[in-house]
Amino acid sequence: MRYVKGHGTGNDFVILPDADGDLELPAALVRALCHRGTGIGADGVLRVVLSAAEPAAEQFRGEARWFMDYRNADGSVAEMCGNGIRVFARYLVDAGYEAAGTLLIATRAGLRTVEVPPAGDVSVDMGPPEFAPGPVPVTVVGREFAAVPVSMGNPHAVCFADDLGPAQLAGLDLRAPVYPAEIFADGVNVEVVVPTPGGVAMRVFERGVGETASCGTGACAVAVAWAAREGGGPPAEVQVDLPGGRLTVGWDERTVVLRGPAVLVSDGVLRPEWLRLVAGPPGADAAATDPAGTDAAGREAAGTEAAPSAAGRAAAGV
Numbered sequence: 001m002r003y004v005k006g007h008g009t010g011n012d013f014v015i016l017p018d019a020d021g022d023l024e025l026p027a028a029l030v031r032a033l034c035h036r037g038t039g040i041g042a043d044g045v046l047r048v049v050l051s052a053a054e055p056a057a058e059q060f061r062g063e064a065r066w067f068m069d070y071r072n073a074d075g076s077v078a079e080m081c082g083n084g085i086r087v088f089a090r091y092l093v094d095a096g097y098e099a100a101g102t103l104l105i106a107t108r109a110g111l112r113t114v115e116v117p118p119a120g121d122v123s124v125d126m127g128p129p130e131f132a133p134g135p136v137p138v139t140v141v142g143r144e145f146a147a148v149p150v151s152m153g154n155p156h157a158v159c160f161a162d163d164l165g166p167a168q169l170a171g172l173d174l175r176a177p178v179y180p181a182e183i184f185a186d187g188v189n190v191e192v193v194v195p196t197p198g199g200v201a202m203r204v205f206e207r208g209v210g211e212t213a214s215c216g217t218g219a220c221a222v223a224v225a226w227a228a229r230e231g232g233g234p235p236a237e238v239q240v241d242l243p244g245g246r247l248t249v250g251w252d253e254r255t256v257v258l259r260g261p262a263v264l265v266s267d268g269v270l271r272p273e274w275l276r277l278v279a280g281p282p283g284a285d286a287a288a289t290d291p292a293g294t295d296a297a298g299r300e301a302a303g304t305e306a307a308p309s310a311a312g313r314a315a316a317g318v
């Protein structure tokens, strides 16, 4: 089974080319691929599949050739990934599946328009933010925040720490946040934000992953929450500094545009004996865990089986 490794500002992914939708991707295999000690190591998996071959993309078949099947490192399914879709689009062009330019890509959060130049930063129309009723009490880094709930197709809780600067933010212990499960029944991505001279700096504890170096949907959620608080709303362009680099977020009356790098690092082949090893015994997929081994925000990874089926193994050549 071939893969490509890529990242956007240090948020890294295993890309699995699967144009014809032959590959089964159970949560156990996603966790094994993302594990940084015994697998390839990544924050998530991007399966690249033609919309015509993917039941989840049925409604988009007349509009978007490709579907981005994003999975978190714990094996759970998430609606959208802002860094991931830039890397996904860069892969489509690099692999010769699409020409550089404007690509329409289907995701579980809907259609996204991506501008892919021959080289350099990639821009994504992320759609409009949705502000949910708030604030919501979230405890993280040993403090309770009145977090701002924002959806970018996936849920975010933005925590402003205005009394801190980037140096203090870097020194915080960002472990699993505590939030009201009745409000975020499917878990939530939690961002801690401080002001900077040119915009904001943030760190993020991602649902289904843990702390990552960057989060594109999180940067969008932070930028619109900050702009709404500081200036009342669009138009705004916000520089968002993350441990993995800088993202630029533009917010106008219609939508939010995320711009940043998309880097393809390496190509590889998964060895059949490794795939057999990680397939494990039936039912091995009992609980989703994150790479750190602690239980993730327990969400059932939808649409996956305990282990690759015989067809899945055949597709993987094992």
Ligand SMILES: N[C@H](CCC[C@H](N)C(=O)O)C(=O)O
Binding pocket: 011, 072, 077, 078, 079, 080, 081, 082, 083, 084, 154, 155, 189, 206, 207, 208, 209, 212, 214, 215, 216, 217, 218
């Ligand atoms: N890193 C991704 C976000 C993944 C979100 C995922 N952790 C979720 O469960 O929503 C990004 O660049 O937007």
